[in-house]
Amino acid sequence: MGFRKFQAEHIFTGRELLGADQVLITDEKGKVADVVSVKEAGEDIQVVNGWISPGFVNSHCHLELSHMKGLIPEHTGLVDFIIAIVTQRHFPEDEILQAISDAENEMIVSGIVAVGDISNNAISLNQKAKNRLAYYTFLEISGWSPMIADPRFLKGKEYYDLFEQLNSSNCRLSMAAHAPYSVSQKLWGLLQPFFQAKTTSLHNQETDFEDAYFLNKTGDFNRMYEFMQIPTDFFTATGKSSVQSVAHHLHGADKVLLVHDTFTKESDIDYLQKIAADQPNKWQYCLCVNANQYISNALPPIELFREKNCRIVVGTDSLASNHSLSILNELKTIGKFYKTIPLTEQLQWATFNGAAALGFNEQYGEITKGKQPGIILIDGIENNQLTTASAVRRLI
Numbered sequence: 001m002g003f004r005k006f007q008a009e010h011i012f013t014g015r016e017l018l019g020a021d022q023v024l025i026t027d028e029k030g031k032v033a034d035v036v037s038v039k040e041a042g043e044d045i046q047v048v049n050g051w052i053s054p055g056f057v058n059s060h061c062h063l064e065l066s067h068m069k070g071l072i073p074e075h076t077g078l079v080d081f082i083i084a085i086v087t088q089r090h091f092p093e094d095e096i097l098q099a100i101s102d103a104e105n106e107m108i109v110s111g112i113v114a115v116g117d118i119s120n121n122a123i124s125l126n127q128k129a130k131n132r133l134a135y136y137t138f139l140e141i142s143g144w145s146p147m148i149a150d151p152r153f154l155k156g157k158e159y160y161d162l163f164e165q166l167n168s169s170n171c172r173l174s175m176a177a178h179a180p181y182s183v184s185q186k187l188w189g190l191l192q193p194f195f196q197a198k199t200t201s202l203h204n205q206e207t208d209f210e211d212a213y214f215l216n217k218t219g220d221f222n223r224m225y226e227f228m229q230i231p232t233d234f235f236t237a238t239g240k241s242s243v244q245s246v247a248h249h250l251h252g253a254d255k256v257l258l259v260h261d262t263f264t265k266e267s268d269i270d271y272l273q274k275i276a277a278d279q280p281n282k283w284q285y286c287l288c289v290n291a292n293q294y295i296s297n298a299l300p301p302i303e304l305f306r307e308k309n310c311r312i313v314v315g316t317d318s319l320a321s322n323h324s325l326s327i328l329n330e331l332k333t334i335g336k337f338y339k340t341i342p343l344t345e346q347l348q349w350a351t352f353n354g355a356a357a358l359g360f361n362e363q364y365g366e367i368t369k370g371k372q373p374g375i376i377l378i379d380g381i382e383n384n385q386l387t388t389a390s391a392v393r394r395l396i
Ligand SMILES: [Zn+2]
Pocket: 060, 061, 062, 118, 203, 259, 317, 318
């Protein structure tokens, strides 16, 4: 079997940055054989321009919404965005399937190797079964009225059982609750046994109306429930933030991807750390900055997450709220607004941390002997930061 040897400006291993004096050696499939000094590497070294990195992990996506690209205008705010999704997501099946396949291609071309994908149905199943990317499917259920908890759960469980047939090292699965404001106590109770020792996901604090609703039942969510004719009389304000009101339901989970966290406060982080003090990596703060920009023109408090040593991962969200499914484009936006965050740290969120969060770290997320993480090249890096000209391509 032949070997391939790469030398670049830097090799980012997933956790550390190596210099140009190091050479990455892989087999033809990209399985890492070694990283050695140029002197020891021998002949036939391919010299490339840019940084070599393990393939990206997209920790939050909704493949099944790919057909909604460009449909919803930007900056509507979350409530009108949700109303648009609910009322406009229904399309002919062949169009949805084609968009899913195209979206997957886009992810592969942009250097993504593994995806945490939210599924409210099983329409993405056949594409995932092709095994072109590793998928962690979060079979997501919602239902604010306790009256519909049973039928919603049973329908979701049917889809869950379909996905379970794919269950393999490259196709993982768990149940997930959609968001604090869309899952009743009763439905949480039905979902809870499925979180046990797994990674699950929760859309969290994407708008400040979420906390307003839980704190005192005020704000724009009232308009949403009214529009959707969802009763709310059963709900009493908890006097706590949304995430603090529901976190106990996630007690049994090994890891939880808290997605968006745009309006997460220091007191929320402290609370979450305290209730899972024996699980330091339980809460994974999943940034989807381009979607936050698209929907609300907002950004999550990333500096706060770093100060608090939060575990950070990166996702694209869906094409309904993003112009592309590119992790590089997410990092470009982070770099644009948070100029002091080192690129190596951001790359770790997008590779090593994502793979570990989704349980794909045996193969992905790190350039180290024996793993086959996908080898990508990022160019256009100046002063150790991405530029608008930065691009990514797959070496293997
Ligand atoms: Zn989402």
